[in-house]
Amino acid sequence: MNKQKNLNEIKPGEEIILFLVVDKIELKTTKGGNPYLNLELRDKTGSISAKLWERAEETYSQIMPNSIVKIAGKMEEFNGNPQIKIEKIRPAVESDGISFEFFLAKSNRKLEEMINELNSFIESVKNPFLNKLLVTVFSGKTLEKFQTAPAGKGWHHAYIHGLLEHTIEIAKICELMCTFHKELNRDLLISGALLHDLGKIEELTYQTFFDYTDKGKLLGHIVIAALEVQQAIDRINDFPEELKEQILHLILSHQGKLEFASPVEPRTLEAITLYQADELSAKTNAYKLAIAAEKNKDVSWTKYLPLAETSLFIPKNNQS
Amino acid sequence: MNKQKNLNEIKPGEEIILFLVVDKIELKTTKGGNPYLNLELRDKTGSISAKLWERAEETYSQIMPNSIVKIAGKMEEFNGNPQIKIEKIRPAVESDGISFEFFLAKSNRKLEEMINELNSFIESVKNPFLNKLLVTVFSGKTLEKFQTAPAGKGWHHAYIHGLLEHTIEIAKICELMCTFHKELNRDLLISGALLHDLGKIEELTYQTFFDYTDKGKLLGHIVIAALEVQQAIDRINDFPEELKEQILHLILSHQGKLEFASPVEPRTLEAITLYQADELSAKTNAYKLAIAAEKNKDVSWTKYLPLAETSLFIPKNNQS
Amino acid sequence: MNKQKNLNEIKPGEEIILFLVVDKIELKTTKGGNPYLNLELRDKTGSISAKLWERAEETYSQIMPNSIVKIAGKMEEFNGNPQIKIEKIRPAVESDGISFEFFLAKSNRKLEEMINELNSFIESVKNPFLNKLLVTVFSGKTLEKFQTAPAGKGWHHAYIHGLLEHTIEIAKICELMCTFHKELNRDLLISGALLHDLGKIEELTYQTFFDYTDKGKLLGHIVIAALEVQQAIDRINDFPEELKEQILHLILSHQGKLEFASPVEPRTLEAITLYQADELSAKTNAYKLAIAAEKNKDVSWTKYLPLAETSLFIPKNNQS
Amino acid sequence: MNKQKNLNEIKPGEEIILFLVVDKIELKTTKGGNPYLNLELRDKTGSISAKLWERAEETYSQIMPNSIVKIAGKMEEFNGNPQIKIEKIRPAVESDGISFEFFLAKSNRKLEEMINELNSFIESVKNPFLNKLLVTVFSGKTLEKFQTAPAGKGWHHAYIHGLLEHTIEIAKICELMCTFHKELNRDLLISGALLHDLGKIEELTYQTFFDYTDKGKLLGHIVIAALEVQQAIDRINDFPEELKEQILHLILSHQGKLEFASPVEPRTLEAITLYQADELSAKTNAYKLAIAAEKNKDVSWTKYLPLAETSLFIPKNNQS
Amino acid sequence: MNKQKNLNEIKPGEEIILFLVVDKIELKTTKGGNPYLNLELRDKTGSISAKLWERAEETYSQIMPNSIVKIAGKMEEFNGNPQIKIEKIRPAVESDGISFEFFLAKSNRKLEEMINELNSFIESVKNPFLNKLLVTVFSGKTLEKFQTAPAGKGWHHAYIHGLLEHTIEIAKICELMCTFHKELNRDLLISGALLHDLGKIEELTYQTFFDYTDKGKLLGHIVIAALEVQQAIDRINDFPEELKEQILHLILSHQGKLEFASPVEPRTLEAITLYQADELSAKTNAYKLAIAAEKNKDVSWTKYLPLAETSLFIPKNNQS
Amino acid sequence: MNKQKNLNEIKPGEEIILFLVVDKIELKTTKGGNPYLNLELRDKTGSISAKLWERAEETYSQIMPNSIVKIAGKMEEFNGNPQIKIEKIRPAVESDGISFEFFLAKSNRKLEEMINELNSFIESVKNPFLNKLLVTVFSGKTLEKFQTAPAGKGWHHAYIHGLLEHTIEIAKICELMCTFHKELNRDLLISGALLHDLGKIEELTYQTFFDYTDKGKLLGHIVIAALEVQQAIDRINDFPEELKEQILHLILSHQGKLEFASPVEPRTLEAITLYQADELSAKTNAYKLAIAAEKNKDVSWTKYLPLAETSLFIPKNNQS
DSSP states (O other): OOOOOOOGOOOOOOOEEEEEEEEEEEEEEOOOOOOEEEEEEEEEEEEEEEEEEESSSHTTTOTTTTEEEEEEEEEETTTTTTEEEEEEEOOOOGGGGOOGGGGBBSSSSSSHHHHHHHHHHHHOOOOHHHHHHHHHHHHHHHHHHHHHOOSSSSSSSSSHHHHHHHHHHHHHHHHHHHHHTTTHHHHHHHHHHHHHTTTTTHEEEEESSSSOHHHHHHHHHHHHHHHHHHHHHSSSSOOHHHHHHHHHHHHHHHTOOOOOSSSSOSSSSHHHHHHHHHHHHHHHHHHHHHTTTTTGGGOOOOOTTTTTTTTTTHHHHHOO | OOOOOOOOOOTTOOEEEEEEEEEEEEEEEEESOOOEEEEEEEEEEEEEEEESSSSSHHHHOOOTTTOOEEEEEEEEEEETEEEEEEEEEEEEEGGGGGOOGSSSSSSSHHHHHHHHHHHHHHHHOOHHHHHHHHHHHSSSHHHHHHHOOOOOSSSSSSSHHHHHHHHHHHHHHHHHHHOOOTSSSSHHHHHHHHTTTTTTHHHEEEEEOEEEEEHHHHHHHHHHHHHHHHHHHSSSOOOOOOHHHHHHHHHHHTOSSGTTSSSSSSOOOOOOOHHHHHHHHHHHHHHHHHHTTTTTGGOBBBBBBTTTOOOOOOOOTOOO | OOOOOOGOOTTTOOOEEEEEEEEEEEEEEEEOOOOEEEEEEEEEEEEEEEEEEHHHHHHHHOTTTOOOEEEEEEEETTTEEEEEEEEEEEEGGGGGOOOOGGGGOOOSOOHHHHHHHHHHHHHHHHOHHHHHHHHHHHSSSHHHHHOOOHHHHHHHHSTTTTHHHHHHHHHHHHHHHHHHTSSSSSHHHHHHHTTTTTHHHHHOSSSSEEEEEEEHHHHHHHHHHHHHHHHHHHTSSTOOOOHHHHHHHHHHHHSSSSGTTTTSSOOOOHHHHHHHHHHHHHHHHHHHHHHHGGGGOOOBBBEEEEEEEEBBBOOOOOOO | OOOOOOGGGOOOOOOOEEEEEEEEEEEEOOTTTTTEEEEEEEEEEEEEEEEESSHHHHHHHHOOTTTTEEEEEEEETTTEEEEEEEEEEEEGGGGGGGOOOGOOOSSOHHHHHHHHHHHHHHHHHOOHHHHHHHHHHHSHHHHEEEHHHSSSSSSOOOOOOHHHHHHHHHHHHHHHHHHHHHTHHHHHHHHHHHHHTHHHHHEEESSSSSSHHHHHHHHHHHHHHHHHHHHHTSSTOOOOOHHHHHHHHHHHHHOSSSGGGGGSSOOHHHHHHHHHHHHHHHHHHHHHHHTTTTTTGGSBBBOTTTTTOOOBEEETTTTO | OOOOOOOGGOOTTEEEEEEEEEEEEEEOTTTTEEEEEEEEEEEEEEEEEEEEEEEEHHHHHHTTTTTTEEEEEEEEEEEEOOOOOOEEEEEEGGGGGGGGGGGGOOOOHHHHHHHHHHHHHHHHHHHHHHHHHHHHSSHHHHHHHHHHHHHSSSSSSSTTTTTHHHHHHHHHHHHHHHHHHHHHHHHHHHHHHHHHHTTTHHHHHHHHSEEEHHHHHHHHHHHHHHHHHHHHHHHHTTOOHHHHHHHHHHHHHEEEEEEETTTOOOHHHHHHHHHHHHHHHHHHHHHHHHHHGGGGGGSBBBOOBBBTTTBBBBBBBBOO | OOOOOOOOGGTTOOOOEEEEEEEEEEEETTTSOOEEEEEEETTTEEEEEEESSSSSSHHHHHHOTOOOOEEEEEEEETTEEEEEEEEEEOOOGGGGGGOOOSSSOOOOOOOOHHHHHHHHHHHOOOHHHHHHHHHHHHSSSHHHHHHHOOOOOOOOSOOHHHHHHHHHHHHHHHHHHHHOOOOOHHHHHHHHHHHTTTTTTHHHHOSSOOOOOHHHHHHHOOOOOOOHHHHHHHHHTTTHHHHHHHHHHHHTTTOOSSSGGGGGGGHHHHHHHHHHHHHHHHHHHHHHHHHHHGGGGGOOOOEEEETTBBBBBTTTTTTO
């Protein structure tokens, strides 16, 4: 597939030919008795509503929700909101060479660069047991998932490679903290930073859209990570018991408070540093995304954000 | 050692010869300049203060805190509180045939009877994977600890065999709930009831007194149990993934609320039943112990109980 | 009236003749200017939307909300949701022999069986004052209401006879707890179990649908029960003052926490047991109902439940 | 008994002869082996420690805690705190003409004046049912207790006649609110103001000291008042049901929040006014007492007050 | 403009000619393809929906949201809700002599009377520094805004002159409290009462509708007031430092709790009185408005009020 | 004064001559009737109890609490705790050349280095208004205090120069965050980082010991800083209003939550970053200090820390 325009760049009046994902499809009837289709379509920059006024019933039987379609039509505007009038629509086929991955938001950072930074951090851990643990965990299928997964469903780093980007940010913040405090056990802290969110690769599904898995909802990413790290440690000879307890403690306590789903609260110096570094990375990214989502709307406040329990100011003199 | 009188049965004026545990020992000096020893001693029914007025410095160097001693002396009373005046004191020796176990509170129920009930519950689980899991876990060293451990440091079932007693109570309550609701997966629920507090055998130390271990404070008994159950499941062929997630969910959610240290809240029918059955067993036992502790004091209210956030009424017409 | 099919058993395409309750009726106009009726109808298995395209204005003036109607029509489906196309509709008349009771959800347990169990519990209370109190309260109009009322508006045991079913469950759980703890005052505890939710017969209205009464919202079922029990006790000679305070305390504290609307928290052994037994019975029933409500929807999670603060897992291998 | 000096007016070095209440009495021994008595004594202005060095054992057997004694001795000072050195001590006898009442803090307002104000408010209520209710309740034994009782154990209006003083303050505030809002049902609001704390006459004991009764701890003053008002209403013919529910609602909701032990929150205009008027009267009085208690200590902040969750500033330029 | 009928007084079927404010205007299309306008219009008594079926597109380009229009049309009713069918509509022009002020809710009290009361309170403050402060602040532009502003966006005293009305109520309540407690520093308390909500004149915008300003959302009215009062104090010679801190403390602590956005909690006697007086005035007014808003709806309960966390009872026998 | 040994380096048995601060001094009497002095003395490494057995009354009249004394004596040990037996004691005199500063804990970082870093950050701010603001604020008396003050009374950076050290840490963390997010307004964020805790120079007193001032308790450091920054801005021509609101918002919101005393919560991207950077710096430092305080005690857990709501693990393999 050739590169196509993003939905948020298309102006009213433009003729369009686009691949899009079908989030919702409904068969409706006008009061005059004519059937029509109401659809929700999206690309990685957002979603939009669309109407098909012809051949509605026939088309309804051919298009599945959560599938990719190719459409031709025209961008219209109505009461200030963009809307697509579909002329033609068909399911994507294999020869289109298009996959769901194309429609998922992605990190702005280069993957290769981030992988290099991850590897540098792993190499920098000199404690042989922790180094072995990191090398064991970050390999094969797990590494592949870790490089791809988002760090959340929709709040912070909620895009492909987001987990990797978030992990590296935290490791860098922890590195800086070690320059302030020689008392921090750097190898332990960096290892905890790299491993703490590992469970997200099984807590989340991110093939066609971002959501929680059954396992994620029944166990939570914190315990999933602890279970995986235990299995890796069980394969390393003579891994010291106290070190095992400390690295598991970093994973278990990294959400900082019982009410945030950590089964224990931070009780080591490294644990409090990791928790606060995680908060700093997550909150800043989340607020940035929330502001960016409304940048082009000519408003000076975002909509109310339940997780922030407020709306955010969008300064006029903003630099970006 | 022959059976000796309990501390709470000895009256002022009695001459005594007793084995006791030293909780505290302090060398002090009277204003007149004479050294003396101030001790805190206990048996399984409570603790008491004691004084040694002779050979204080010499004795101080011979007696260790957290050791067993043999004393001869006299029970006195001062301002309404009993106190021992020690005449002779020496460390217990091997030939005394006395161990710390003797000084720990114990369940009132017969151990053999409780073991039989545990076995009956295990046998009653017909799902082959769950049955295998229970048989695997409740064996060898683990079974031994499980039969001995208390269920807590000082709130509910805080006595030797308390974990077993508490576990059986919950299983019986769950059994009754199954008679109300055929929708409950009985095998899953009973298995969860038997396994949910397994982590307490490593969270607590109960050889000489009851306290939390480092591991207990860093990981918590909920995650310790999940880690142990995962290791047991890893040794069972073809254990179904969904069943594994459900049994782990029962363990993880059994404290019912995030703020009570469960990393996930109950999200299955069995999980909510187990949580509420656990609460019923624990709270009733805890309140009973708190009232019993002040039964002989001629008061109609217990002291303030931080965990209950109240004091409790001791009815005059109480039946027991 | 002969037995009719339940709404949740009727398939699209079936011709139907049914008595149903009108929850809502709206006169609307198509864009073409034709008036039509939009109705919400229900039987005891759920509610459904319905349309009447003919004689809308005339019919609108004849059909009242919260009335019973007889309809003839056809079950249709649109966008996956069932909907009734009404051909004929008329108000139910006395000769139809149909009452609102027919449309309210009912307990699955047999009423007679439950009444027998209630009577057995009353008889088993040997304390003469408590026995007299129970016999006095559970008689006449009060008994009649007690046997009919639901235990709640929509969360747990929210069906006709639900209050009786819930009360008996709690009494059985309390009975089991007495086998664990001889310290429990059985007569007091069973009496408290039977009386604690008595106020619900005046807190709720359950003739045509389930809702709170003005009295229920101004006083709450806890205080209503306390006021009624006081009036009954005032008619019993020499009822001991301390016993009165204890039985009132059981009623007042049975929601366990101030923030759950108990004006005092449990401060006796019986009170904590009753509170926890109530929780166990209520929560298990509520979660069961919530899961059952979505059993046929081919989903593995229920919708979000505000009172549980989560959605619930619906296991594929569920037994029922 | 003639008027005696208050404890907080006596200076170190003064010889004293006083009647005081014994809060605590302990027999202790000096390191030199001599027995002595350590006492806590109080009058209505505060408490003080005292020592008796002679005839300690003999005296110990004659003096009971919670009794009145007559002492002769000398006020001393040690490390900045006053302390009494007792020369002579004996139990008070009937001919001393002294009662516990003498040692309890009292309202600064004149009782007669307050009774007049109470009567004026009762007379001003023109609704015949509410007027009858007030006249019924405020009579005989109940009126006597109501005029004597404190409004609390130790926080606000915690002195004899405090309940009456507090009640009148609230009624006056409510009266003022009625001048702002004609929508307020004045008769209902004033009746609620007068009755809302009625339960305190049975919740508290205030004969020899201020404390909660068993009944107070098991039922709470809110429900006690509701039960009493129901009994009074039951004796009035044709008392309107809705009016009964509204006056009970005022009593039940007057603490404003479930977590402050109100079983329902304010749901009428009068209820919210009464709750806020109660808060205003109670908090202002409580803070005033807390500041007054440390006025003479040459500090600019009171000690930490748990109920206020802060310490309070004592301004230098304070007018009083 | 001559006086026109209020929206809430017009009956279905009446022909109308009205000036109204446009809250919302949407261009829509019927299923038959005809464009029409859907509007939300309001006067000071409430808002109503309206339809324009002719010349929709042309009109849509002429009418702006948040503007004043003159309409001619007819009041209709549909499904119980009133709705305007617009025949003619045009923007208001200068010669209409109509401004937004006309459409904002206003206090029922006479402005002149309230200004007199404000001045009396200012004059009554005898402390020269506080008097100077009040005279300085309540002058010019600030005084003008203070007399006009509402006290809130939509909860209490949310109407023009509401801030002044609320301020005077509080001052009167504080005055009454001074008659109970001579310990209150009256000049300080009255000054705090008059100044505490001063920041609302910049926190809110109230020219065309009531909303928060950017400054209001970034700083909050509490800090805005503190900043303004500091600037006024900086212009007064020799204003005593302790007095400055106390008056600022009254402003900062007047919301009573940190979680209500006060950066310090009340720590002086005057501060606790002011906070509670503010609560009393605000809550009573808010509940009154919420009940009044549903007085004519023939319901006995208001809708759920998020800020009260309940719905409110509307008594049948209500006096107003 | 020459450098003297630190209290925590002196061993039992050593003869000592030391300058120390008197935290407490009490005149007591032995049971034998001999007066003696009990003192609490401290240097910057901790406090210790001391006894003077000779000339107690005479000395008591010469030594004031919160003064510096010179003592000669001997370090003793009793029951494991060190204690000084004083032989000679006298008040420090001017010629001793000793001041309170000597006894206050100090930052481990070099002051000059930190001042250089502060200046670099100020210079790096290119926005002319913000640069002017920083230069204005960080000068003269204010700069002097800012370089000296601790950042807290006893939790984090609670030592001389701690405010400066803490400020620089935060600025460095913010600098790192800017490398992740180009959307951050660096000049605004760095300015906010440098100014946010400015109010602590007046909230705390740190001449002889660390405590809150009256002003600190009445206004809080957040509002004190806002008031000071407003005064500085008022002296800068044409300071943009929106920029003023944003910089004040950073100061006001930097504690992140209303319940932590911020009158507004973070509502800009810079505000959330600053809050989280502050948390990271403060918590890590606080936990480090708490662990360090018990490093030499041969325990593996610190005592319970109220502000952390837990005790902390002290790993055996700790690197420092």
